[in-house]
Amino acid sequence: MLKEERFEIILKELKAANQVTFEALAKGLSVSEDTVRRDIELLNKSGLLVKVRGGAISPAKNPLSFHDREGIYTEGKNAIALKAVQLLKNVRTVFMDGGTTIQVLTSTLPKDATFRVITNNVALIPILNTYKGIEIIVLGGHYNRITQTNVSQQTCAEAGMYQADIYMMGVCAVHSEVGITAAVLEDGEVKKALMKSSRKTVVLSNFEKLETTDFFKVCGLDDVDTLITDLQSDDKRLDAFRHFDIEIL
Amino acid sequence: MLKEERFEIILKELKAANQVTFEALAKGLSVSEDTVRRDIELLNKSGLLVKVRGGAISPAKNPLSFHDREGIYTEGKNAIALKAVQLLKNVRTVFMDGGTTIQVLTSTLPKDATFRVITNNVALIPILNTYKGIEIIVLGGHYNRITQTNVSQQTCAEAGMYQADIYMMGVCAVHSEVGITAAVLEDGEVKKALMKSSRKTVVLSNFEKLETTDFFKVCGLDDVDTLITDLQSDDKRLDAFRHFDIEIL
DNA sequence: AATTATTTTGCAATATACTGCAAATTTGCA
DNA sequence: TGCAAATTTGCAGTATATTGCAAAATAATT
Numbered sequence: 001m002l003k004e005e006r007f008e009i010i011l012k013e014l015k016a017a018n019q020v021t022f023e024a025l026a027k028g029l030s031v032s033e034d035t036v037r038r039d040i041e042l043l044n045k046s047g048l049l050v051k052v053r054g055g056a057i058s059p060a061k062n063p064l065s066f067h068d069r070e071g072i073y074t075e076g077k078n079a080i081a082l083k084a085v086q087l088l089k090n091v092r093t094v095f096m097d098g099g100t101t102i103q104v105l106t107s108t109l110p111k112d113a114t115f116r117v118i119t120n121n122v123a124l125i126p127i128l129n130t131y132k133g134i135e136i137i138v139l140g141g142h143y144n145r146i147t148q149t150n151v152s153q154q155t156c157a158e159a160g161m162y163q164a165d166i167y168m169m170g171v172c173a174v175h176s177e178v179g180i181t182a183a184v185l186e187d188g189e190v191k192k193a194l195m196k197s198s199r200k201t202v203v204l205s206n207f208e209k210l211e212t213t214d215f216f217k218v219c220g221l222d223d224v225d226t227l228i229t230d231l232q233s234d235d236k237r238l239d240a241f242r243h244f245d246i247e248i249l
Numbered sequence: 250m251l252k253e254e255r256f257e258i259i260l261k262e263l264k265a266a267n268q269v270t271f272e273a274l275a276k277g278l279s280v281s282e283d284t285v286r287r288d289i290e291l292l293n294k295s296g297l298l299v300k301v302r303g304g305a306i307s308p309a310k311n312p313l314s315f316h317d318r319e320g321i322y323t324e325g326k327n328a329i330a331l332k333a334v335q336l337l338k339n340v341r342t343v344f345m346d347g348g349t350t351i352q353v354l355t356s357t358l359p360k361d362a363t364f365r366v367i368t369n370n371v372a373l374i375p376i377l378n379t380y381k382g383i384e385i386i387v388l389g390g391h392y393n394r395i396t397q398t399n400v401s402q403q404t405c406a407e408a409g410m411y412q413a414d415i416y417m418m419g420v421c422a423v424h425s426e427v428g429i430t431a432a433v434l435e436d437g438e439v440k441k442a443l444m445k446s447s448r449k450t451v452v453l454s455n456f457e458k459l460e461t462t463d464f465f466k467v468c469g470l471d472d473v474d475t476l477i478t479d480l481q482s483d484d485k486r487l488d489a490f491r492h493f494d495i496e497i498l
Numbered sequence: 499a500a501t502t503a504t505t506t507t508g509c510a511a512t513a514t515a516c517t518g519c520a521a522a523t524t525t526g527c528a
Numbered sequence: 529t530g531c532a533a534a535t536t537t538g539c540a541g542t543a544t545a546t547t548g549c550a551a552a553a554t555a556a557t558t
Contacts, residue, residue: 019251019253019254021251022514022515031537031538032537032538032539033514033515033538034515034516034537034538034539035536035537035538037514037515037516038536038537052251052252052253053251053252053513053514053515053545053546054251054252054513054514054515055251057251057253057254072294072295072296100296103296107293107294111554111555112555120389122371122374122387123308125371125392126299126306126308127299129301129394130299130300130301130302132555132556135391136391136392136394137389137390137391137392137401137403138371138387138389138390138392138399139389140369140386140387140388140389140390140399140403140404140407141386141387141389142384142385142386142387143374143385143386143387145378145385150387150389152386154386154389154407154410155389158389158403158407161403252546271504271505280547280548281547281548281549282548283505283506283547283548283549284546284547284548286505286506287546287547302503302504302505302555302556303503303504
Protein backbone atom coordinates (compact mmCIF):
# COMPACT_ATOMS: atom_id res chain seq x y z
CA MET A 1 0.00 0.00 0.00
CA LEU A 2 1.25 3.40 -0.95
CA LYS A 3 2.01 5.85 1.74
CA GLU A 4 -0.18 8.43 0.05
CA GLU A 5 -2.99 5.97 0.04
CA ARG A 6 -2.75 5.75 3.79
CA PHE A 7 -2.69 9.52 4.06
CA GLU A 8 -5.93 9.74 2.20
CA ILE A 9 -7.59 7.12 4.32
CA ILE A 10 -6.37 8.76 7.49
CA LEU A 11 -7.68 12.15 6.46
CA LYS A 12 -10.97 10.72 5.33
CA GLU A 13 -11.36 8.90 8.60
CA LEU A 14 -10.48 12.05 10.46
CA LYS A 15 -13.04 14.04 8.58
CA ALA A 16 -15.72 11.50 9.34
CA ALA A 17 -14.99 11.00 13.01
CA ASN A 18 -13.26 14.25 13.92
CA GLN A 19 -10.56 12.18 15.53
CA VAL A 20 -8.44 9.14 14.93
CA THR A 21 -6.36 6.89 17.13
CA PHE A 22 -3.10 5.20 16.22
CA GLU A 23 -4.48 1.93 17.46
CA ALA A 24 -7.57 1.94 15.27
CA LEU A 25 -5.71 3.15 12.20
CA ALA A 26 -3.00 0.55 12.58
CA LYS A 27 -5.60 -2.16 12.65
CA GLY A 28 -7.58 -0.70 9.78
CA LEU A 29 -4.54 -0.17 7.58
CA SER A 30 -2.77 -3.36 8.59
CA VAL A 31 0.44 -1.62 9.47
CA SER A 32 2.20 -1.07 12.74
CA GLU A 33 1.27 1.77 15.05
CA ASP A 34 4.72 3.21 14.49
CA THR A 35 4.01 3.59 10.82
CA VAL A 36 0.74 5.30 11.47
CA ARG A 37 2.47 7.51 13.98
CA ARG A 38 5.06 8.50 11.42
CA ASP A 39 2.37 9.15 8.83
CA ILE A 40 0.54 11.37 11.21
CA GLU A 41 3.75 13.08 12.11
CA LEU A 42 4.05 14.11 8.48
CA LEU A 43 0.44 15.17 8.14
CA ASN A 44 0.84 17.16 11.28
CA LYS A 45 3.83 18.96 9.85
CA SER A 46 1.89 19.90 6.77
CA GLY A 47 -0.93 21.17 8.97
CA LEU A 48 -3.59 18.79 7.71
CA LEU A 49 -4.27 17.55 11.21
CA VAL A 50 -3.09 18.06 14.74
CA LYS A 51 -1.24 15.24 16.38
CA VAL A 52 -2.15 14.59 19.97
CA ARG A 53 -1.30 11.86 22.41
CA GLY A 54 -2.92 8.67 21.17
CA GLY A 55 -3.88 9.90 17.75
CA ALA A 56 -4.89 13.05 15.94
CA ILE A 57 -7.75 15.53 15.64
CA SER A 58 -8.79 17.99 13.00
CA PRO A 59 -6.86 21.24 13.09
CA ALA A 60 -9.85 23.50 13.78
CA LYS A 61 -11.28 21.27 16.45
CA ASN A 62 -8.52 21.60 18.95
CA PRO A 63 -9.36 24.34 21.40
CA LEU A 64 -6.03 24.16 23.14
CA SER A 65 -3.69 23.94 20.18
CA PHE A 66 -5.72 26.67 18.63
CA HIS A 67 -4.86 29.08 21.41
CA ASP A 68 -1.39 27.69 21.06
CA ARG A 69 -1.27 24.70 23.29
CA GLU A 70 -1.04 26.28 26.69
CA GLY A 71 -3.71 28.85 26.02
CA ILE A 72 -3.41 32.18 27.73
CA TYR A 73 -1.03 30.77 30.29
CA THR A 74 2.11 31.12 28.26
CA GLU A 75 5.34 30.67 30.09
CA GLY A 76 6.07 34.35 29.73
CA LYS A 77 2.78 35.55 31.11
CA ASN A 78 3.09 33.19 33.98
CA ALA A 79 6.52 34.51 34.79
CA ILE A 80 5.18 38.05 34.73
CA ALA A 81 2.24 37.14 36.92
CA LEU A 82 4.46 35.49 39.51
CA LYS A 83 6.57 38.62 39.79
CA ALA A 84 3.54 40.85 39.92
CA VAL A 85 1.89 38.89 42.71
CA GLN A 86 4.86 39.72 44.91
CA LEU A 87 3.99 43.39 44.65
CA LEU A 88 0.50 42.78 45.95
CA LYS A 89 1.61 41.47 49.32
CA ASN A 90 0.72 44.39 51.56
CA VAL A 91 -1.66 46.21 49.35
CA ARG A 92 -5.18 47.35 50.11
CA THR A 93 -6.50 48.62 46.81
CA VAL A 94 -5.45 47.61 43.30
CA PHE A 95 -6.38 48.95 39.91
CA MET A 96 -6.37 46.37 37.15
CA ASP A 97 -7.21 46.94 33.53
CA GLY A 98 -7.44 44.81 30.40
CA GLY A 99 -5.39 42.12 28.75
CA THR A 100 -4.76 38.44 29.16
CA THR A 101 -1.63 39.04 31.20
CA ILE A 102 -3.79 40.68 33.83
CA GLN A 103 -6.13 37.73 33.56
CA VAL A 104 -3.30 35.33 34.27
CA LEU A 105 -2.19 37.52 37.15
CA THR A 106 -5.68 37.40 38.59
CA SER A 107 -5.76 33.61 38.43
CA THR A 108 -2.36 33.50 40.08
CA LEU A 109 -3.38 35.43 43.18
CA PRO A 110 -3.10 33.54 46.46
CA LYS A 111 -6.39 32.00 47.44
CA ASP A 112 -6.49 33.90 50.71
CA ALA A 113 -5.86 37.31 49.17
CA THR A 114 -7.77 40.08 50.87
CA PHE A 115 -7.79 43.38 49.09
CA ARG A 116 -9.93 45.51 46.90
CA VAL A 117 -9.74 45.26 43.13
CA ILE A 118 -11.02 48.11 41.03
CA THR A 119 -11.28 47.20 37.39
CA ASN A 120 -12.92 47.97 34.08
CA ASN A 121 -12.18 44.43 32.94
CA VAL A 122 -15.38 42.41 32.95
CA ALA A 123 -13.50 39.19 32.19
CA LEU A 124 -11.88 39.39 35.60
CA ILE A 125 -15.13 39.26 37.50
CA PRO A 126 -15.80 35.51 37.30
CA ILE A 127 -12.18 34.85 38.21
CA LEU A 128 -12.19 37.30 41.10
CA ASN A 129 -15.39 35.74 42.26
CA THR A 130 -13.49 32.62 43.23
CA TYR A 131 -11.51 34.69 45.74
CA LYS A 132 -13.84 35.18 48.64
CA GLY A 133 -11.61 37.70 50.37
CA ILE A 134 -11.46 40.12 47.48
CA GLU A 135 -13.78 43.09 47.21
CA ILE A 136 -14.68 43.96 43.64
CA ILE A 137 -15.41 47.41 42.32
CA VAL A 138 -16.36 47.73 38.68
CA LEU A 139 -15.57 50.77 36.60
CA GLY A 140 -18.48 51.27 34.27
CA GLY A 141 -18.73 52.76 30.83
CA HIS A 142 -19.08 51.71 27.26
CA TYR A 143 -18.49 47.96 27.07
CA ASN A 144 -16.11 46.76 24.38
CA ARG A 145 -16.97 43.23 23.31
CA ILE A 146 -13.52 42.46 21.98
CA THR A 147 -11.44 43.45 24.96
CA GLN A 148 -14.24 42.82 27.44
CA THR A 149 -13.43 46.09 29.13
CA ASN A 150 -15.44 49.20 29.81
CA VAL A 151 -13.80 52.17 28.17
CA SER A 152 -15.26 55.63 27.86
CA GLN A 153 -15.43 59.08 29.34
CA GLN A 154 -17.42 57.62 32.19
CA THR A 155 -14.77 55.08 32.97
CA CYS A 156 -12.18 57.80 33.38
CA ALA A 157 -14.45 59.89 35.53
CA GLU A 158 -15.22 56.97 37.75
CA ALA A 159 -11.57 56.03 38.08
CA GLY A 160 -10.99 59.48 39.47
CA MET A 161 -13.33 58.77 42.34
CA TYR A 162 -11.00 56.16 43.79
CA GLN A 163 -7.47 56.12 45.07
CA ALA A 164 -5.43 52.94 44.71
CA ASP A 165 -2.15 51.82 46.20
CA ILE A 166 -1.01 50.22 43.01
CA TYR A 167 -2.07 50.00 39.37
CA MET A 168 -1.39 46.89 37.34
CA MET A 169 -1.39 48.06 33.75
CA GLY A 170 -1.95 45.45 31.06
CA VAL A 171 -1.34 45.28 27.33
CA CYS A 172 0.36 48.23 25.78
CA ALA A 173 3.40 49.07 23.79
CA VAL A 174 6.47 50.06 25.77
CA HIS A 175 9.27 52.03 24.16
CA SER A 176 12.41 53.31 25.86
CA GLU A 177 12.13 56.66 24.12
CA VAL A 178 8.46 57.09 23.38
CA GLY A 179 7.18 55.58 26.61
CA ILE A 180 3.82 53.86 26.95
CA THR A 181 1.36 53.95 24.06
CA ALA A 182 -2.07 52.44 23.50
CA ALA A 183 -3.80 51.27 20.34
CA VAL A 184 -7.12 52.99 21.00
CA LEU A 185 -7.71 56.47 22.29
CA GLU A 186 -10.25 55.64 24.98
CA ASP A 187 -8.12 52.88 26.37
CA GLY A 188 -5.24 55.29 26.63
CA GLU A 189 -7.41 57.83 28.40
CA VAL A 190 -8.55 55.27 30.91
CA LYS A 191 -4.96 54.26 31.56
CA LYS A 192 -4.07 57.88 32.19
CA ALA A 193 -6.93 58.27 34.62
CA LEU A 194 -5.99 55.13 36.49
CA MET A 195 -2.37 56.25 36.78
CA LYS A 196 -3.45 59.57 38.15
CA SER A 197 -5.43 57.93 40.92
CA SER A 198 -2.81 55.42 41.92
CA ARG A 199 0.20 55.84 44.17
CA LYS A 200 2.22 53.45 42.08
CA THR A 201 2.04 52.28 38.49
CA VAL A 202 3.29 48.88 37.40
CA VAL A 203 3.46 48.03 33.71
CA LEU A 204 3.20 44.36 32.77
CA SER A 205 4.65 43.67 29.36
CA ASN A 206 5.87 40.58 27.64
CA PHE A 207 9.08 41.23 25.82
CA GLU A 208 7.40 41.17 22.40
CA LYS A 209 5.76 44.44 23.37
CA LEU A 210 9.05 46.04 24.35
CA GLU A 211 10.40 48.69 22.02
CA THR A 212 7.17 48.79 20.07
CA THR A 213 4.80 51.73 19.82
CA ASP A 214 1.12 52.33 19.28
CA PHE A 215 -0.61 55.50 18.29
CA PHE A 216 -1.86 57.07 21.50
CA LYS A 217 0.60 58.25 24.09
CA VAL A 218 -0.27 57.31 27.63
CA CYS A 219 2.79 58.48 29.54
CA GLY A 220 6.54 58.62 29.58
CA LEU A 221 8.60 56.00 31.30
CA ASP A 222 9.37 58.47 34.06
CA ASP A 223 5.78 58.14 35.20
CA VAL A 224 6.08 54.39 35.54
CA ASP A 225 7.31 53.03 38.85
CA THR A 226 7.86 49.39 37.93
CA LEU A 227 8.23 47.48 34.72
CA ILE A 228 7.64 43.74 34.79
CA THR A 229 8.62 41.62 31.83
CA ASP A 230 9.18 37.94 31.20
CA LEU A 231 12.89 38.52 30.77
CA GLN A 232 15.50 38.07 33.46
CA SER A 233 15.83 41.41 35.19
CA ASP A 234 19.48 41.67 34.13
CA ASP A 235 18.79 40.90 30.48
CA LYS A 236 20.66 43.23 28.17
CA ARG A 237 17.52 43.99 26.20
CA LEU A 238 16.31 45.89 29.23
CA ASP A 239 19.36 48.14 29.38
CA ALA A 240 17.67 50.89 27.43
CA PHE A 241 15.14 51.22 30.21
CA ARG A 242 17.60 51.53 33.08
CA HIS A 243 18.29 55.25 32.68
CA PHE A 244 14.90 55.98 34.08
CA ASP A 245 13.97 55.99 37.70
CA ILE A 246 12.18 52.72 37.20
CA GLU A 247 12.22 49.39 38.96
CA ILE A 248 12.71 46.49 36.59
CA LEU A 249 11.54 43.02 37.57
CA MET B 250 -10.53 7.96 24.50
CA LEU B 251 -8.39 10.88 23.49
CA LYS B 252 -7.89 13.63 25.98
CA GLU B 253 -9.04 16.13 23.39
CA GLU B 254 -12.23 14.21 23.03
CA ARG B 255 -12.88 14.77 26.70
CA PHE B 256 -12.08 18.45 26.32
CA GLU B 257 -14.65 18.76 23.62
CA ILE B 258 -17.30 16.98 25.60
CA ILE B 259 -16.58 19.06 28.66
CA LEU B 260 -16.82 22.29 26.71
CA LYS B 261 -19.96 21.18 24.96
CA GLU B 262 -21.54 20.21 28.23
CA LEU B 263 -20.51 23.51 29.71
CA LYS B 264 -22.02 25.39 26.86
CA ALA B 265 -25.28 23.54 27.20
CA ALA B 266 -25.61 23.71 30.95
CA ASN B 267 -23.51 26.76 31.82
CA GLN B 268 -21.84 24.66 34.46
CA VAL B 269 -20.23 21.29 34.96
CA THR B 270 -19.33 19.27 38.03
CA PHE B 271 -16.35 16.99 38.41
CA GLU B 272 -18.62 14.28 39.69
CA ALA B 273 -21.03 14.29 36.77
CA LEU B 274 -18.28 14.54 34.17
CA ALA B 275 -16.32 11.70 35.75
CA LYS B 276 -19.36 9.50 35.51
CA GLY B 277 -20.23 10.61 32.02
CA LEU B 278 -16.71 10.17 30.70
CA SER B 279 -15.92 7.02 32.68
CA VAL B 280 -12.75 8.39 34.16
CA SER B 281 -11.81 9.36 37.69
CA GLU B 282 -12.65 12.74 39.10
CA ASP B 283 -8.94 13.45 39.28
CA THR B 284 -8.64 13.18 35.55
CA VAL B 285 -11.57 15.47 35.00
CA ARG B 286 -10.09 17.88 37.47
CA ARG B 287 -6.82 17.87 35.60
CA ASP B 288 -8.59 18.36 32.30
CA ILE B 289 -10.47 21.29 33.65
CA GLU B 290 -7.29 22.71 35.08
CA LEU B 291 -5.88 22.78 31.57
CA LEU B 292 -8.99 24.28 30.06
CA ASN B 293 -8.97 26.84 32.80
CA LYS B 294 -5.40 27.76 32.00
CA SER B 295 -6.31 28.18 28.38
CA GLY B 296 -9.07 30.54 29.40
CA LEU B 297 -11.81 28.37 27.91
CA LEU B 298 -13.58 28.04 31.24
CA VAL B 299 -13.22 29.12 34.84
CA LYS B 300 -12.55 26.44 37.38
CA VAL B 301 -14.50 26.78 40.58
CA ARG B 302 -14.97 24.58 43.61
CA GLY B 303 -16.76 21.43 42.50
CA GLY B 304 -16.53 22.02 38.79
CA ALA B 305 -16.32 24.80 36.25
CA ILE B 306 -18.35 27.60 34.72
CA SER B 307 -18.12 29.46 31.45
CA PRO B 308 -15.53 32.20 31.49
CA ALA B 309 -17.81 35.09 30.70
CA LYS B 310 -20.93 33.47 31.94
CA ASN B 311 -22.81 33.79 35.12
CA PRO B 312 -20.36 33.49 37.98
CA LEU B 313 -23.14 32.93 40.48
CA SER B 314 -22.65 29.84 42.58
CA PHE B 315 -24.01 27.42 40.11
CA HIS B 316 -26.43 25.59 42.35
CA ASP B 317 -28.78 28.51 42.02
CA ARG B 318 -28.84 28.45 38.28
CA GLU B 319 -31.32 25.64 37.97
CA GLY B 320 -34.81 26.74 37.25
CA ILE B 321 -34.19 30.35 36.43
CA TYR B 322 -36.60 29.97 33.58
CA THR B 323 -39.75 29.38 35.53
CA GLU B 324 -43.04 29.55 33.77
CA GLY B 325 -43.91 32.78 35.55
CA LYS B 326 -40.71 34.56 34.66
CA ASN B 327 -41.07 33.52 31.09
CA ALA B 328 -44.59 34.92 30.98
CA ILE B 329 -43.34 38.19 32.38
CA ALA B 330 -40.47 38.34 29.92
CA LEU B 331 -42.76 37.78 26.96
CA LYS B 332 -44.94 40.68 27.99
CA ALA B 333 -41.96 42.89 28.67
CA VAL B 334 -40.36 42.27 25.29
CA GLN B 335 -43.42 43.83 23.67
CA LEU B 336 -42.61 47.12 25.35
CA LEU B 337 -39.14 47.20 23.83
CA LYS B 338 -40.31 47.34 20.22
CA ASN B 339 -39.51 50.93 19.34
CA VAL B 340 -37.08 51.79 22.01
CA ARG B 341 -33.60 53.25 21.71
CA THR B 342 -32.20 53.11 25.22
CA VAL B 343 -33.16 50.75 28.03
CA PHE B 344 -32.16 50.64 31.67
CA MET B 345 -32.08 47.16 33.16
CA ASP B 346 -31.17 46.28 36.69
CA GLY B 347 -30.82 43.12 38.72
CA GLY B 348 -32.77 39.94 39.22
CA THR B 349 -33.29 36.72 37.41
CA THR B 350 -36.48 37.95 35.80
CA ILE B 351 -34.44 40.55 33.98
CA GLN B 352 -32.04 37.81 32.96
CA VAL B 353 -34.86 35.82 31.46
CA LEU B 354 -36.11 38.94 29.73
CA THR B 355 -32.68 39.52 28.26
CA SER B 356 -32.51 35.97 26.91
CA THR B 357 -35.95 36.43 25.42
CA LEU B 358 -35.05 39.47 23.33
CA PRO B 359 -35.38 39.07 19.57
CA LYS B 360 -32.07 38.17 17.98
CA ASP B 361 -32.13 41.22 15.75
CA ALA B 362 -32.73 43.68 18.54
CA THR B 363 -30.89 46.95 18.06
CA PHE B 364 -30.90 49.28 20.99
CA ARG B 365 -28.71 50.38 23.82
CA VAL B 366 -28.82 48.62 27.16
CA ILE B 367 -27.53 50.40 30.22
CA THR B 368 -27.21 48.11 33.17
CA ASN B 369 -25.54 47.52 36.50
CA ASN B 370 -26.22 43.81 36.12
CA VAL B 371 -22.99 42.01 35.29
CA ALA B 372 -24.81 38.75 34.66
CA LEU B 373 -26.49 40.31 31.64
CA ILE B 374 -23.26 41.06 29.84
CA PRO B 375 -22.53 37.58 28.50
CA ILE B 376 -26.15 37.24 27.47
CA LEU B 377 -26.21 40.61 25.75
CA ASN B 378 -22.99 39.68 24.05
CA THR B 379 -24.88 37.25 21.88
CA TYR B 380 -26.94 40.11 20.45
CA LYS B 381 -24.63 41.77 17.98
CA GLY B 382 -26.99 44.70 17.47
CA ILE B 383 -27.10 45.73 21.09
CA GLU B 384 -24.81 48.36 22.50
CA ILE B 385 -23.83 47.71 26.08
CA ILE B 386 -23.12 50.33 28.69
CA VAL B 387 -22.15 49.16 32.14
CA LEU B 388 -22.93 51.09 35.27
CA GLY B 389 -20.02 50.61 37.60
CA GLY B 390 -19.75 50.55 41.35
CA HIS B 391 -19.38 48.14 44.19
CA TYR B 392 -19.95 44.63 42.84
CA ASN B 393 -22.29 42.45 44.86
CA ARG B 394 -21.42 38.78 44.40
CA ILE B 395 -24.86 37.57 45.37
CA THR B 396 -26.94 39.70 43.07
CA GLN B 397 -24.17 40.16 40.51
CA THR B 398 -24.99 43.81 40.28
CA ASN B 399 -22.98 46.93 40.87
CA VAL B 400 -24.63 48.96 43.59
CA SER B 401 -23.16 52.01 45.25
CA GLN B 402 -23.04 55.77 45.27
CA GLN B 403 -21.07 55.60 42.04
CA THR B 404 -23.73 53.57 40.33
CA CYS B 405 -26.34 56.20 41.10
CA ALA B 406 -24.12 59.02 39.96
CA GLU B 407 -23.36 57.25 36.73
CA ALA B 408 -27.01 56.46 36.11
CA GLY B 409 -27.64 60.18 36.23
CA MET B 410 -25.35 60.69 33.27
CA TYR B 411 -27.70 58.86 30.94
CA GLN B 412 -31.27 59.24 29.82
CA ALA B 413 -33.28 56.16 28.90
CA ASP B 414 -36.58 55.64 27.17
CA ILE B 415 -37.62 52.88 29.46
CA TYR B 416 -36.47 51.26 32.67
CA MET B 417 -37.05 47.57 33.30
CA MET B 418 -36.97 47.22 37.07
CA GLY B 419 -36.28 43.77 38.50
CA VAL B 420 -36.76 42.10 41.86
CA CYS B 421 -38.44 44.12 44.53
CA ALA B 422 -41.43 44.03 46.78
CA VAL B 423 -44.58 45.63 45.42
CA HIS B 424 -47.37 46.70 47.75
CA SER B 425 -50.57 48.44 46.76
CA GLU B 426 -50.33 50.87 49.68
CA VAL B 427 -46.61 51.08 50.44
CA GLY B 428 -45.44 51.03 46.85
CA ILE B 429 -42.05 49.67 45.76
CA THR B 430 -39.53 48.70 48.42
CA ALA B 431 -36.04 47.17 48.25
CA ALA B 432 -34.21 44.88 50.65
CA VAL B 433 -30.95 46.82 50.64
CA LEU B 434 -30.47 50.54 50.84
CA GLU B 435 -28.00 50.89 47.96
CA ASP B 436 -30.15 48.86 45.64
CA GLY B 437 -33.05 51.12 46.43
CA GLU B 438 -30.96 54.19 45.76
CA VAL B 439 -29.85 52.85 42.40
CA LYS B 440 -33.45 52.12 41.49
CA LYS B 441 -34.41 55.69 42.38
CA ALA B 442 -31.60 57.06 40.25
CA LEU B 443 -32.56 54.90 37.29
CA MET B 444 -36.20 55.96 37.56
CA LYS B 445 -35.18 59.57 37.61
CA SER B 446 -33.25 59.20 34.37
CA SER B 447 -35.87 57.25 32.51
CA ARG B 448 -38.96 58.46 30.69
CA LYS B 449 -40.90 55.39 31.67
CA THR B 450 -40.59 52.87 34.49
CA VAL B 451 -41.75 49.28 34.16
CA VAL B 452 -41.79 47.03 37.22
CA LEU B 453 -41.44 43.30 36.61
CA SER B 454 -42.74 41.29 39.51
CA ASN B 455 -43.83 37.71 39.90
CA PHE B 456 -46.97 37.44 41.93
CA GLU B 457 -45.16 36.10 45.01
CA LYS B 458 -43.67 39.54 45.38
CA LEU B 459 -47.02 41.29 45.21
CA GLU B 460 -48.34 42.77 48.44
CA THR B 461 -45.05 42.18 50.19
CA THR B 462 -42.74 44.86 51.52
CA ASP B 463 -39.06 45.29 52.16
CA PHE B 464 -37.38 47.88 54.28
CA PHE B 465 -36.26 50.63 51.93
CA LYS B 466 -38.82 52.67 50.08
CA VAL B 467 -38.04 53.23 46.42
CA CYS B 468 -41.16 54.97 45.22
CA GLY B 469 -44.92 55.00 45.33
CA LEU B 470 -46.98 53.23 42.73
CA ASP B 471 -47.88 56.56 41.19
CA ASP B 472 -44.34 56.82 39.93
CA VAL B 473 -44.57 53.50 38.12
CA ASP B 474 -45.87 53.51 34.58
CA THR B 475 -46.33 49.81 34.00
CA LEU B 476 -46.56 46.76 36.20
CA ILE B 477 -45.90 43.38 34.63
CA THR B 478 -46.75 40.23 36.53
CA ASP B 479 -47.18 36.58 35.68
CA LEU B 480 -50.90 36.80 36.42
CA GLN B 481 -53.61 37.34 33.85
CA SER B 482 -54.05 41.07 33.58
CA ASP B 483 -57.66 40.77 34.76
CA ASP B 484 -56.81 38.63 37.78
CA LYS B 485 -58.64 39.79 40.88
CA ARG B 486 -55.44 39.81 42.91
CA LEU B 487 -54.40 42.81 40.85
CA ASP B 488 -57.52 44.81 41.68
CA ALA B 489 -55.82 46.63 44.51
CA PHE B 490 -53.42 48.16 42.00
CA ARG B 491 -55.98 49.49 39.59
CA HIS B 492 -56.71 52.71 41.45
CA PHE B 493 -53.41 54.10 40.33
CA ASP B 494 -52.58 55.54 36.99
CA ILE B 495 -50.73 52.41 36.08
CA GLU B 496 -50.74 50.04 33.15
CA ILE B 497 -51.09 46.44 34.20
CA LEU B 498 -49.91 43.67 31.91
C1' DA C 499 -13.60 25.60 66.82
C1' DA C 500 -14.97 21.21 64.94
C1' DT C 501 -16.61 18.66 61.24
C1' DT C 502 -17.15 17.71 56.60
C1' DA C 503 -16.29 18.18 51.83
C1' DT C 504 -13.13 19.34 48.35
C1' DT C 505 -8.67 19.98 46.44
C1' DT C 506 -3.87 19.23 46.06
C1' DT C 507 0.17 16.40 46.12
C1' DG C 508 3.10 12.42 45.74
C1' DC C 509 3.27 7.96 44.06
C1' DA C 510 2.90 3.64 41.53
C1' DA C 511 0.88 1.34 37.56
C1' DT C 512 -0.11 1.65 33.06
C1' DA C 513 -0.29 3.49 28.50
C1' DT C 514 1.82 5.91 24.99
C1' DA C 515 5.84 8.03 22.48
C1' DC C 516 10.44 8.10 20.99
C1' DT C 517 15.00 6.10 19.66
C1' DG C 518 18.08 3.23 17.19
C1' DC C 519 18.49 -0.66 14.51
C1' DA C 520 17.76 -4.38 11.29
C1' DA C 521 14.79 -6.38 7.86
C1' DA C 522 11.96 -5.48 4.02
C1' DT C 523 10.70 -2.74 0.38
C1' DT C 524 11.12 0.54 -3.12
C1' DT C 525 13.88 3.35 -6.17
C1' DG C 526 17.53 4.69 -9.37
C1' DC C 527 20.45 3.34 -12.73
C1' DA C 528 23.28 0.58 -15.95
C1' DT D 529 16.57 -7.37 -15.53
C1' DG D 530 19.97 -6.98 -11.80
C1' DC D 531 22.04 -4.66 -8.15
C1' DA D 532 23.19 -1.08 -4.91
C1' DA D 533 21.42 2.90 -2.43
C1' DA D 534 17.79 4.97 -0.24
C1' DT D 535 13.63 4.71 1.99
C1' DT D 536 10.17 2.63 4.67
C1' DT D 537 8.65 -0.48 8.09
C1' DG D 538 8.41 -3.14 12.41
C1' DC D 539 10.46 -4.18 16.65
C1' DA D 540 12.64 -3.83 21.17
C1' DG D 541 14.20 -1.06 24.67
C1' DT D 542 13.89 3.23 26.99
C1' DA D 543 11.89 7.64 28.09
C1' DT D 544 7.87 10.24 28.95
C1' DA D 545 2.96 11.10 29.95
C1' DT D 546 -1.38 9.90 31.86
C1' DT D 547 -4.20 7.93 35.14
C1' DG D 548 -6.20 6.56 39.59
C1' DC D 549 -5.38 6.07 44.34
C1' DA D 550 -4.45 7.57 49.01
C1' DA D 551 -2.65 10.80 52.23
C1' DA D 552 -2.13 15.55 53.41
C1' DA D 553 -3.65 20.19 53.00
C1' DT D 554 -7.05 23.38 52.30
C1' DA D 555 -11.56 25.42 52.13
C1' DA D 556 -16.48 25.49 53.41
C1' DT D 557 -20.05 24.61 56.83
C1' DT D 558 -22.00 23.95 61.28
